Amino acid sequence: MNNFGTLLKGEFQRLSKYKIMQAGIGVSLLWVATLFLIGPDDAGMFLPLFVFMDVSLMTVLLIGSGLFYERQENTLKTLLITPTKFSHIIYSKLITAVIIALQSALILGLLGYFFFDVGIQFHYLIAFTVLISFMHAMLGFVFAVLLKDFPSLLASIMLYMIVFAFPSIFYALDILSTTWSYILIISPTHASMLLVELAFGEPVNGWMIVVSIVYLIVITLVFAKWIVFPNYFKKAIED
Amino acid sequence: MSEVIIEVKDLMFTYGKSQVKAVDGLSFKVKKGEIFGLLGPSGAGKSTTQKILTRLLKGYGGTITYLGKDLSAYDNTFYEDIGVGFELPVHFSKLTGEENMAFFSRLYRKQVDVAPLLKRVGLYEDKDKMVGSYSKGMKMRLNFVRALLNDPKVLFLDEVTNGLDPKNARIIKDMIRAFKEQGGTVILTTHLMNDVEELCDNIAFISGGRIKEIATPRELKIKYGKRILDVEYALNGKTKQNTFDLDGLSNNDTFMSILKNHDIETMHSGETSLDDIFIKVTGESIHE
Ligand SMILES: Nc1ncnc2c1ncn2[C@@H]1O[C@H](COP(=O)(O)OP(=O)(O)O)[C@@H](O)[C@H]1O
Numbered sequence: 001m002n003n004f005g006t007l008l009k010g011e012f013q014r015l016s017k018y019k020i021m022q023a024g025i026g027v028s029l030l031w032v033a034t035l036f037l038i039g040p041d042d043a044g045m046f047l048p049l050f051v052f053m054d055v056s057l058m059t060v061l062l063i064g065s066g067l068f069y070e071r072q073e074n075t076l077k078t079l080l081i082t083p084t085k086f087s088h089i090i091y092s093k094l095i096t097a098v099i100i101a102l103q104s105a106l107i108l109g110l111l112g113y114f115f116f117d118v119g120i121q122f123h124y125l126i127a128f129t130v131l132i133s134f135m136h137a138m139l140g141f142v143f144a145v146l147l148k149d150f151p152s153l154l155a156s157i158m159l160y161m162i163v164f165a166f167p168s169i170f171y172a173l174d175i176l177s178t179t180w181s182y183i184l185i186i187s188p189t190h191a192s193m194l195l196v197e198l199a200f201g202e203p204v205n206g207w208m209i210v211v212s213i214v215y216l217i218v219i220t221l222v223f224a225k226w227i228v229f230p231n232y233f234k235k236a237i238e239d
Numbered sequence: 240m241s242e243v244i245i246e247v248k249d250l251m252f253t254y255g256k257s258q259v260k261a262v263d264g265l266s267f268k269v270k271k272g273e274i275f276g277l278l279g280p281s282g283a284g285k286s287t288t289q290k291i292l293t294r295l296l297k298g299y300g301g302t303i304t305y306l307g308k309d310l311s312a313y314d315n316t317f318y319e320d321i322g323v324g325f326e327l328p329v330h331f332s333k334l335t336g337e338e339n340m341a342f343f344s345r346l347y348r349k350q351v352d353v354a355p356l357l358k359r360v361g362l363y364e365d366k367d368k369m370v371g372s373y374s375k376g377m378k379m380r381l382n383f384v385r386a387l388l389n390d391p392k393v394l395f396l397d398e399v400t401n402g403l404d405p406k407n408a409r410i411i412k413d414m415i416r417a418f419k420e421q422g423g424t425v426i427l428t429t430h431l432m433n434d435v436e437e438l439c440d441n442i443a444f445i446s447g448g449r450i451k452e453i454a455t456p457r458e459l460k461i462k463y464g465k466r467i468l469d470v471e472y473a474l475n476g477k478t479k480q481n482t483f484d485l486d487g488l489s490n491n492d493t494f495m496s497i498l499k500n501h502d503i504e505t506m507h508s509g510e511t512s513l514d515d516i517f518i519k520v521t522g523e524s525i526h527e
């Protein structure tokens with residue numbers, strides 16, 4: 001097996017050994033239970049919201065906490081003195097996060113499709129889940145680079161939710177008017193939310209779709225080029 | 240003349256925001272098949288030097304060549320050649336010892352059989368336990384095994400016997416010597432005099448980021464040891480003690496007559512311990 005395959009396999013082995021995978025499945029089941037409690041009439045409205053939470057916030061939490069744990073264990077240093085390429089180490093984690101996000105998005109999507117009669121466009125759901133979780137996984141790396149410990153990671157994710165996610169959630173629940181959509185687009189979570197809604201067959205303005213996609217790609221690249229790749233390993237070594 | 244593996248010239252390094260140089264103008268050569276010791280107190284710059292030599296820290300001043308080629312000219316295949324032992328445990332705590340070794344092993348082209356290594360360091364029985372449940376000493380022994388996974392040509396070991404009881408320290412030291420006997424080269428950094436004294440062919444005394452002296456243990460003892468001989472002998476049922484200068488000893492009549500006419504009880508040359516020599520050379524004690 002080549003090194004990238006080994007890294008990826010290692011990530012999944014650890015996700016399971018560290019019970020992160022189990023926690024992720026647990027969260028998905030929690031969403032599922034909630035949807036059944038809500039009942040078929042409103043489930044359609046909450047489903048995109050849950051998918052959005054899982055694919056964005058859960059991904060930041062997954063990557064961020066994993067990286068802090070790894071820092072504590074000093075394991076990144078050992079990886080860095082193997083023939084493995086630095087970029088492969090980062091990509092293996094990003095891809096793992098995307099796969100986990102896809103798993104929960106699909107669980108929820110299929111559930112909506114078969115039980116709640118929600119019109120889901122699965123190709124959109126898959127494509128946007130990849131995009132959104134990739135961006136949020138990168139955000140997890142950004143937090144790991146900038147923050148010093150796990151409590152500050154949790155605090156930052158909370159702050160991120162309050163500033164960026166809640167307005168989008170209110171919007172999705174029709175608490176905020178459509179005009180807000182244009183203002184909120186400067187928030188990465190809102191761009192994510194719009195794309196998830198699109199996948200769930202809700203009407204979204206064509207330009208807003210384009211702007212959202214471009215916006216998510218640009219943020220991801222900016223994070224990668226200026227924050228994550230230049231600083232991540234330096235930080236791990238000097239620790 | 241044996242081949243030079245690593246040559247370091249005027250190595251300098253300062254950490255990000257720090258004002259002081261962690262490494263301040265180191266120069267030394269490590270030859271093939273030798274055990275080279277960097278000996279110095281905590282904070283001397285040993286680990287920093289090891290991290291630079293293993294290409295973890297970049298942005299250093301001076302030059303380093305590995306097998307005659309600048310270190311920065313190598314790509315990551317450099318790591319196929321070397322084994323690195325860190326001073327702190329570096330394993331996944333919720334994976335077993337064996338799972339850890341299996342994972343890291345697969346990242347190399349060349350792989351050794353791990354079981355005999357685990358047996359040798361006394362971890363085989365515990366290979367299926369999570370590393371998180373290991374004692375500090377067990378983790379350090381696993382670190383050492385981890386450094387040997389790719390059958391390296393050069394070993395970089397940072398405080399390799401740290402936290403080990405004498406019996407296990409003995410095993411690790413024997414393994415290091417065996418590695419050398421099979422043609423391996425070792426760069427050992429430590430604050431433990433014992434390690435260098437038993438293992439090293441050459442020792443660099445390092446303090447405050449600078450090398451104060453490089454020599455073989457024997458040369459150091461000759462250069463800094465007192466050139467005297469203490470003799471204890473029996474005289475009328477009592478022990479008498481006499482001290483002689485080593486220089487001109489063969490012409491010393493008193494000494495000769497003691498040898499001829501009395502039973503010698505003990506005889507010690509005025510060897511100074513490396514500990515004392517370290518203080519003499521660096522003006523600093525190796526122990527905090
Ligand atoms: N990550 C770091 N950031 C800033 N200074 C550091 C860092 N690591 C080590 N130092 C400093 O560099 C010097 C050398 O440290 P180190 O190489 O660890 O010494 P040794 O291994 O000999 O004990 C010390 O003064 C130490 O405080």
Ligand SMILES: [Mg+2]
Binds near residue numbers: 287
């Ligand atoms: Mg050290």
